Amino acid sequence: MSIAHDIDGITARHPEIFARSLRKRLTGWLVGAGIVAYLVFAWWFFSIGAVLSGGNWGIAGSYLADWVSYEVRPDFDLKDNHLEISYPRFSPLGANPEPGWVSLKSQTVEIRSESKAVDTDGATSGAGFLGSLDDGGSQDDTDSFLGPVAGADSEAPPQTESETVASKREAVVEASVEVGAAGRVDILPDLVRVTRDGETIVLEIDRGTGVIAPADLPSWASQREPGAKVMAYFGFAGRAEIRDNKVKISRRFLGWENFFFDTRSPFWGRPGSEVASLLLFGPRLQPDISNAALAFDNFVNNSEWQHGDVWLKLLQTIVMAFAGTVLAVIVAFPLSFAAARNIYPSRIANFALKRLFDFLRCVDMLIWALFFTRAFGPGPLAGISAIFFTDTGTFGKLYSETLENIDDKQREGVRSVGASPVVVQRYGVLPQVLPVFLSQALYFWESNTRSATIIGAVGAGGIGLKLWEAMRTNSDWENVAYMVLLILMVVFVFDTISNMLRQRLMGRASGSAH
């Protein structure tokens, strides 16, 4: 073929391209091999394999799910012939939850008082020793120690103070909980039926002794050993834990619960339209304060989301970045003129200032932050100082480099008409460098907004510290998500503003280059 012939010819004519030296051919492979070898070393050095396999992956999923969802956890205590239902004290459903996904069947049964405490948490005596005036059957668990009983009272009518004798009353004998679209748990005092995707397992409860499960549990249910508790998983929708004396259900819902009003607010649980009409025309819920003011107060002081505090902390972070950057510009601006070789002829001053800038810049922002946190106490002052010190160095360096690269003709021109040194700088230098200076300042303002979040976490205050505290509890991931969303919004807005201003200052081409 002629093409093959041509190729041979071309190869022969350009040996330097087609037959490269061994070194050139090997360089790429060697670099690749070096990187791989280094990564293997790093794998060993940080024992990444062990860390990854030792990680608590099971919990990672539920932490991630917590970002955008919340759980409701009813407990069903199994008694002789009835059930008692309780919700955790700070349940997102409020004090008297009657959710639609739990359906109860009640009938009159004979209830023996449990002064013998068959149950692990039989708490009839709890109400007694506190002498509290609980209005309901107080077999509720731990809640009664902490305060008024919230929970199962709505189902049970007042019980007389008979300690030993059996009494007849209305009680829940069967409960069925819908967990998601395909999951269902039917609870009877001695039997639990768990259904998922049409597959049902029947668990017999030998109260106080064990849970008797069928031998072949499906993959979504598990039991460590015969008689132990049975866990049943329903994916995102939740899970059920069946013990020999109670059934604990975790039901997960998408969304941020009680985002606007917490359960103590009079606006809680009302649909948006109702809240709106209350705000506009409704009668005052509290006589001394208007509904709008009350709603605003309830919203800002929402105990779960702490909107007011989060916003204040976010403002602190923004202020840290802003004040730190502006102060750094104000200080670095005159110093950079003295540091620039072509502007200020003293070599000693140039050298000393440049080393000072290097020092400020290279002593990390972290060190400054830790240092000033010790000095000023946690709060935005430490953050401002840290950003100020680091960025004075950065701006000094950048500004003096810019000044050393200016076009000298303009300066010559102003000087040749006999202008004083200050006027020479003002009209010969400043017009050239000011857009660049401002552009750099804007760029760092925006990037400092991000840095301020991080140094906040080491103690400099602001949203960083708040984020860190929320993460440390490991249970407030939805609050973390909320704060992250706010930070992302702020960063995005500042990014846009700063880009817009920079483009106006420098013209499109250079404004968008970063």
Added chain:
Amino acid sequence: MTTTTHRPVLSEAGQTVERHFRMLAGRKRLYTIGGILFMVLAMGGSLWFANESNAGKFFDRLPYLFDFVGQMVPRDGMEIWRAMFDLPSPYDDGSLKYNYPDGRIYFTQSLYMPEYFYKMLETINIALVATLIGFGLGFVLCFLAASNLMTRRWLRFFVRRFMEILRAFPEIVIAGFFLAIFSLGAVPAIIAVAVHTIGALGKMFFEVVENADLKAEEGLRAAGGNWVERVWFGVVPQVLPNFLSYGLLRLEINVRASTIIGAVGGGGIGETLRLSISQTHEAKTLAIILLLFCTIVAVDQFSAWLRRRLVGNQAFEFGRGA
């Protein structure tokens, strides 16, 4: 500027020009004054707010600042070196403050590495691994985000937004999340820094690719090369020096970032520094600061030298920060 004493009489057209000039100058001055006034107000408000919401007020706390500086002076100058190289101290009273030799990491019976050097090495390695990971993934993503190579608009849009989110997502949250899964250690720090690096480098890379000369790529397209071949042989050789330059710049930034992440639980020198500062171990603190300072200067100098070799002075024009 300066006024001339002699003012020639202007024609009507000249007066119009003069009037417009004055109007423009007046408006510009107004903007300047307005801008300065705004800045002064904003600064005043910010500083007042910062002072009000701080744990201690600025002027109340100022004496503590000087006290604290005073506390940071070691008992003698040699203490800093003893702390840095884990040599026994004459002041050793069994307390944590002077137990320098306890931190030695022994390789053999007598050969050891001082604790802070080891921690520093850990931090540098965190930064290096994170930069490598970020470089690799940013490299892959950037070609999908460049408008001159990727014709599918939706994919470009998606990749760009993805990188933006990675870049803006607070590192501290990623670190905190993985700290909750892996407990304390370097791996969460690596992940956090790497995630941010993917976004930051990806953005710089795709801007480089968009400014690349596409003649080579066109040649390959004419010869029937597929997309990967066109990118690999037509674009990559051209942009690689710039990529490496940005990667080195990122390495400088990541050394600092991994120190900070270390201070909140990611291990390395940052954590050690935070502990020693909070316990006022002056010699240890100064030794760490000195070591950190030298390392950062060395990394900066090395990367500047390498970048100058790779792309020349262009690497040092404005826009270097990231």
